[in-house]
Amino acid sequence: MRIGLLGTGPWAERTHAPALHRHDGLDFAGVWGRRPEAAAELARRHGVRAYDDVDALFADVDAVAVALPPAVQASYAIRAARAGRHLLLDKPLAVTVEQGRAVTEAVRAAGVASVVFFTTRFQPATERWIEEQAAHDDWFTARAQWLGAVFTGDSPYAASPWRREKGALWDVGPHALSVLLPVLGDVRRVTAATRGPGDTVHAVLDHTGGASSVLTLSLTAPPAAAGVEVELRGGAGVTRLPENADTAVSALRRAGDALLTAARTGRPHPCDAAFGLRVTEILAAAETLLPGGTEGDTGSPAETP
Structure with missing residues (x-):
């Protein structure tokens, strides 16, 4: 080809x-x-x-x-x-x-x-882990932290205009969703979203499988605090996304x-374009809940299409 x-x-x-x-x-x-x-x-x-x-x-x-x-x-x-x-x-x-x-x-x-x-979906260790966890249907909750230091460290992507405009929600949010959706099921609604330090976003998702998940996304984490963690808890116990040395x-x-x-x-x-669209829909729903005016206003739950 x-x-x-x-x-x-x-x-x-x-x-x-x-x-x-x-x-x-x-x-x-x-x-x-x-x-x-x-x-x-x-x-x-x-x-x-x-x-x-x-x-x-x-x-x-x-x-x-x-x-x-x-x-x-x-x-x-x-x-x-x-x-x-x-x-x-x-x-x-x-x-x-x-x-x-x-x-x-x-x-x-x-x-x-x-x-x-x-x-993450094309790295062997994490791909296997996702497939293994998707075989269980009794997950209770999940926590995903995708913390980057793009804007606080020495990153070649720090000058990216679209990252500066859209922030962590749109840059690393897709990675978190690509791991959670095949395991916990589609998102029925984004129940809350708010801002943290810098471009940090916290979001709470309600999944069709019955579980809820909490996402913490940032490109402005201190370099010493940067990293990725995904933890699942349910009837199968507690499991965490493995580290991956694949480039x-x-x-x-x-x-x-x-x-x-x-x-x-x-x-x-x-991970075709239709899946990419679904991720875009969820991110857009979360974005509508982010405070834009009154401090502390979290908006109302956003249904996803």
């Missing part, structure tokens, strides 16, 4: 391009970016063609990997799907429900395969495997 890359930022440079270059089943064909000089440099490093015209790239490939800000990703994903190209997308799928639905509809109408890269590049290569399988078999992957 010939695949092109859309995007030239740090995530494209550090993760997408190396993963595509090293993938045995994908033929990395070229790079397009909104900054032609950056596209030329990234393409040169990986021995592929730099495209000035994104439609010319679409014409030369079978699939595209998208490493663009989510609002931009949505518009180009729709164009690529309408051109009949399979999609390896990033999280979040979009930052509005309307954008997410438009992507999902374009994928469905074109009959192309789609995979959204939720990193993002290795995980993205596995996502490439998933795209190849979905394209070959026609069977949707669990």
Whole structure:
């Protein structure tokens, strides 16, 4: 499968391009970016063609990997799907429900395969853990803390405009949901959401399986306090998400495997665009409850579609 890359930022440079270059089943064909000089440099490093015209790239490939800000990703994903190209997308799928639905509809109408890269879902140790916990149906409660130091440490993503605008809810919130949803079931409603220090968000979710979960999400944690913890409690006891030494590049290569399988078999992957849309809907519901005026106002429970 010939695949092109859309995007030239740090995530494209550090993760997408190396993963595509090293993938045995994908033929990395070229790079397009909104900054032609950056596209030329990234393409040169990986021995592929730099495209000035994104439609010319679409014409030369079978699939595209998208490493663009989510609002931009949505518009180009729709164009690529309408051109009949399979999609390896990033999280979040979009930052509005309307954008997410438009992507999902374009994928469905074109009959192309789609995979959204939720990193934890493509790392072997955490993937196995999620599958094992999903086999139990008596979970009582869960706690997920996804604490990053993007804005307080030395991160190459600190200058990202969309992260500064949308914060932890939209950046690391998708990761937490990608772990909880397959285990606890879909979210019936977001019962509460409020802000903490910096861009920190706390949210309480009511799941269809009967359990509730509490999320703490941040990109402004002190570096010494950063880290990821997910704990489940129920009839099966207490269990925690294992640490994973797998790199993002290795995980993205596995996502490439998933795209190849979905394209070959026609069977949707669990992390397809429809799942990405569901995550977007839940995040949007949580966002409506965040205080925007009166201090301490938590709003009312937000039903999810």
